[in-house]
Amino acid sequence: MTRTFAKHWILTGTLMVAAALGAGSAQAAGEKITIGIAMPFQGNGWQKGFLAAAQWAASEITAKGDKTVELTVVDAAGDTQTQIQQINNMTLQGVDFIILEPLSDTALNGAIDNAVGAGIPVLTTALGSVTNQKAIDLQFDYNEFSEKYVSYVAERTGGKGNALNIRGLAGNAAEQAIQDAYVKALAKYPDIKLVAEVYGDWNQSVAQQRVSAILPTLPQIDIIFSQGVAAFGAAQAFMAAGRDVPLQVYGFDGVDTNLLLELNAKSGYQSVAINTDPGIGGVAVNVAVAKLGGVDVPMKMILPVPTITMEDLRTTYKGMADSDIAWLKYTYDWTMSNMIKAK
Amino acid sequence: MNQTTSIIDRPAPLPEAPVGLWRRLLRQSWIGALAAALFLWLLAGVVTGSLSLSFLLANATIAGFLALAGTAQMVVIASKPGNFDLSLPYVITFGAYIMSAGLLGQGNIAGSLALTVLAGGLAGALNALLIVRLRIPAIVATLASGYIIYSLIVAIQGGGFTRVGGLFEAALRLRIAGVSGALAATIATLALVAILLSRTVFGLQLHAMGQNGEAARLAGVRRGWLTLGTFVLSGVLAAWLGALLATYQGGVSADLGRSYLLGSVAAVVVGGTRITGGITSVLGTAIGALVLTLAQSDLILLQLSIGAQYVIQGLIVLGTVCLVAARSSNRG
CATH class of the missing domain: 3.40.50.2300 (Response regulator)
Known part of the structure; x- marks a missing residue:
C-alpha cells in the first residue's frame, strides 16, 4: 500500500524545530516498541492516509536509531464486536500501546479497561472519543x-x-x-x-x-x-x-x-x-512513543485543522493521483512541543 | 395475476376476450407503483410551485441505476423462493473499481468494460458454484462471496484508480431533450433483459424453476446450469451498473454499492413483484425504482426531518407489499 504513497508530502509550515527533548535517551538503544493500531474499516482514502501517516512516523522514529517501532494493524470491517475482540486480542498478545479508532463511544469501554488494566495505554483518535476516561484522546475540534x-x-x-x-x-x-x-x-x-x-x-x-x-x-x-x-x-x-x-x-x-x-x-x-487531516495517524504514533518513553502525556489533545491552498496543490502536493490523499507530516519533535507541550 | 400465467410482463388474454385497454392496464401488478410515481411527481410540482419535466428526468436517471440493481436482484429472487443475492453491493463496487483501475492500459475503455463485465460474470459463477456444488442456500453463499469480493476490492484499491472520463463519460452525460445518455443506456439494458426473460428458453425455464423447482426438473430443466445462468446474469448486470456509476459519477469509493442492497429488494417489491419466486417484471422493477427515487427527492423537498423520511420510506415499501398481497388474494 505504501507504494501508492511514493510521494510523501511535507507542508513545510508545519515543520517546526523544537528543542529536542530526549525522552528516548533514557531508553536502551534499539529498544523495540510494538504499537497496535485498530482501524475501523479500510477501503476509504482517509483511512489509507491515516495508516500511511502512522507508518511514516514509525519509520522516522526507527530511522533515528535508538528505538524500533513496529505497527500491528487490524481492521474491524465496520463491526464494533470485531473491534472489541481485536482490542482484547492485542491486550493478550501484549502490545506496548494501542491506537484505537473507536466504532462506538461506549461499547469499547470494557475492552479499554482490560488493556489499561494490563498496563497498555490506549489512545482514541479520528473517529471520535469514548466515554471511558482512561483513554488518551487525540481529536480534531x-x-x-x-x-x-x-x-x-x-x-x-x-x-x-x-x-x-x-x-x-x-x-x-x-x-x-x-x-x-x-x-x-x-x-x-x-x-x-x-x-x-x-x-x-x-x-x-x-x-x-x-x-x-x-x-x-x-x-x-x-x-x-x-x-x-x-x-x-x-x-x-x-x-x-x-x-x-x-x-x-x-x-x-x-x-x-x-x-x-x-x-x-x-x-x-x-x-x-x-479537512480533518489523516496525518493525525502520525501524531498518534509520536504520542505513543513519548508516552512509552515516560513523558507525561495530557489526556486530551486537539490537532489543528489545516488548510491546503491551490498554491500548495501546485507545489508541495504536485502530481497526486485520484486515489491518493494529502496528509501532513508531523514530526516527533513537533508533536512534543505542540501537542504534548512537554516542558 | 396468476403465477403460472405471469411468465411475461403482459397478462395472458382473458377468456371473455374483448376487454378494454383500461381494464387490462388495471390488472398489471405495477399499476399501483405507476400511480404512486405520478402522484409523487405532482407532489413535487405542488411543493416547488412548478411541474418540472427536468426534475422527473433527473430522478429517472438516478432511478435507472437503482432499476439495474433491482433487476439483478429480481432474477435471483425469481429463480427460487427465498433466494437473495447479498453480494450485489460488492459486485457493483468491484465492477466500478475494475472499470477505473485501467488494468488494460489507461484510456482503453472498451477493454475495461469487457473486463468489468467478465468480472461480474465470474462473481456470479462463484455464487452459483457455492449454491449448486456445495448446496449452500443462496442467502448464505452470497454473504460469503460478498466478503471474498470485498477483500478483492480492498486489494485492487491499493493499486490506485483514475477517472474513466473520455468519450464514455461524455456519452453518459450527454443530454438530448433532457434525457441523459446514462438513462438511455439503462433503458436499453433493461429492455434487453426483459426480452431475455420473456422471449427465450432461458427465461421460460427460469420462471418454471422459481415456481416449482421439482416440477421443472421433471420437465427436463437442468437446474444447475440454469442457476449458473441466473447468477451470471445478475453478476453481469451488477458489474455493468458499477461501470456506469464509476463513469457517470466520475469516481469510485469502497462504499459505492452500499445503498443498493436494500434498495434493490425494495425496488422489486414496490414494483409489484412478489418475492416468493417464479415471477419477474422488469417494467415493474423500473417503476418501483422510480417511485423510491421520487419519494426520496420529495421528502427532501418537503424538508421533513431525516427520521420522518426513513419512516415514510418504510411505510411505502410496507404499504405496497400489503397492496400486492391483497390484490393477489382477491383473485384467489
Missing part, C-alpha cells in the same frame, strides 16, 4: 473546522448567498457535532441562506445522486456546504446537469484536489481544501 470552513466561504461571497447543505450520515454523533458547529459559525452571516438540505451519508455516490435528483427544483445556488466529504460528488452533480459548480471547500482526496485544479484551469475557479 469540529468548531475550529467549521469556523475555518464557513469563514472562508463567507469571505469569498461577501457574507451572502444561497447555500445547499449536504449533511453526512444521519444519526452519527460526529455528523451532528459538525452540523451544530456550522450553525454556530453561520450565525454571524445572516445573509447566507440555507435553501436546501440533503443527507449524503458521507458517500460521494449517494451525495451525488441525491443532489442530482433535486437539482432541477433548486434556485441559483452560490455555496455548497459538504462537511468536507461530499464536495466531489456535489460538483459532479452540478457538472452533469450543465450548471456551474458553486463555491465550496474541497477535501484532501486526490479526486477533490484534482477536480479543483481542473476547474481552475477551465474557468479560473478558486477555492481551498480544508
Whole structure:
C-alpha cells in the first residue's frame, strides 16, 4: 500500500524545530516498541492516509536509531464486536500501546479497561472519543473546522448567498457535532441562506445522486456546504446537469484536489481544501512513543485543522493521483512541543 | 395475476376476450407503483410551485441505476423462493473499481468494460458454484462471496484508480431533450433483459424453476446450469451498473454499492413483484425504482426531518407489499 504513497508530502509550515527533548535517551538503544493500531474499516482514502501517516512516523522514529517501532494493524470491517475482540486480542498478545479508532463511544469501554488494566495505554483518535476516561484522546475540534470552513466561504461571497447543505450520515454523533458547529459559525452571516438540505451519508455516490435528483427544483445556488466529504460528488452533480459548480471547500482526496485544479484551469475557479487531516495517524504514533518513553502525556489533545491552498496543490502536493490523499507530516519533535507541550 | 400465467410482463388474454385497454392496464401488478410515481411527481410540482419535466428526468436517471440493481436482484429472487443475492453491493463496487483501475492500459475503455463485465460474470459463477456444488442456500453463499469480493476490492484499491472520463463519460452525460445518455443506456439494458426473460428458453425455464423447482426438473430443466445462468446474469448486470456509476459519477469509493442492497429488494417489491419466486417484471422493477427515487427527492423537498423520511420510506415499501398481497388474494 505504501507504494501508492511514493510521494510523501511535507507542508513545510508545519515543520517546526523544537528543542529536542530526549525522552528516548533514557531508553536502551534499539529498544523495540510494538504499537497496535485498530482501524475501523479500510477501503476509504482517509483511512489509507491515516495508516500511511502512522507508518511514516514509525519509520522516522526507527530511522533515528535508538528505538524500533513496529505497527500491528487490524481492521474491524465496520463491526464494533470485531473491534472489541481485536482490542482484547492485542491486550493478550501484549502490545506496548494501542491506537484505537473507536466504532462506538461506549461499547469499547470494557475492552479499554482490560488493556489499561494490563498496563497498555490506549489512545482514541479520528473517529471520535469514548466515554471511558482512561483513554488518551487525540481529536480534531469540529468548531475550529467549521469556523475555518464557513469563514472562508463567507469571505469569498461577501457574507451572502444561497447555500445547499449536504449533511453526512444521519444519526452519527460526529455528523451532528459538525452540523451544530456550522450553525454556530453561520450565525454571524445572516445573509447566507440555507435553501436546501440533503443527507449524503458521507458517500460521494449517494451525495451525488441525491443532489442530482433535486437539482432541477433548486434556485441559483452560490455555496455548497459538504462537511468536507461530499464536495466531489456535489460538483459532479452540478457538472452533469450543465450548471456551474458553486463555491465550496474541497477535501484532501486526490479526486477533490484534482477536480479543483481542473476547474481552475477551465474557468479560473478558486477555492481551498480544508479537512480533518489523516496525518493525525502520525501524531498518534509520536504520542505513543513519548508516552512509552515516560513523558507525561495530557489526556486530551486537539490537532489543528489545516488548510491546503491551490498554491500548495501546485507545489508541495504536485502530481497526486485520484486515489491518493494529502496528509501532513508531523514530526516527533513537533508533536512534543505542540501537542504534548512537554516542558 | 396468476403465477403460472405471469411468465411475461403482459397478462395472458382473458377468456371473455374483448376487454378494454383500461381494464387490462388495471390488472398489471405495477399499476399501483405507476400511480404512486405520478402522484409523487405532482407532489413535487405542488411543493416547488412548478411541474418540472427536468426534475422527473433527473430522478429517472438516478432511478435507472437503482432499476439495474433491482433487476439483478429480481432474477435471483425469481429463480427460487427465498433466494437473495447479498453480494450485489460488492459486485457493483468491484465492477466500478475494475472499470477505473485501467488494468488494460489507461484510456482503453472498451477493454475495461469487457473486463468489468467478465468480472461480474465470474462473481456470479462463484455464487452459483457455492449454491449448486456445495448446496449452500443462496442467502448464505452470497454473504460469503460478498466478503471474498470485498477483500478483492480492498486489494485492487491499493493499486490506485483514475477517472474513466473520455468519450464514455461524455456519452453518459450527454443530454438530448433532457434525457441523459446514462438513462438511455439503462433503458436499453433493461429492455434487453426483459426480452431475455420473456422471449427465450432461458427465461421460460427460469420462471418454471422459481415456481416449482421439482416440477421443472421433471420437465427436463437442468437446474444447475440454469442457476449458473441466473447468477451470471445478475453478476453481469451488477458489474455493468458499477461501470456506469464509476463513469457517470466520475469516481469510485469502497462504499459505492452500499445503498443498493436494500434498495434493490425494495425496488422489486414496490414494483409489484412478489418475492416468493417464479415471477419477474422488469417494467415493474423500473417503476418501483422510480417511485423510491421520487419519494426520496420529495421528502427532501418537503424538508421533513431525516427520521420522518426513513419512516415514510418504510411505510411505502410496507404499504405496497400489503397492496400486492391483497390484490393477489382477491383473485384467489
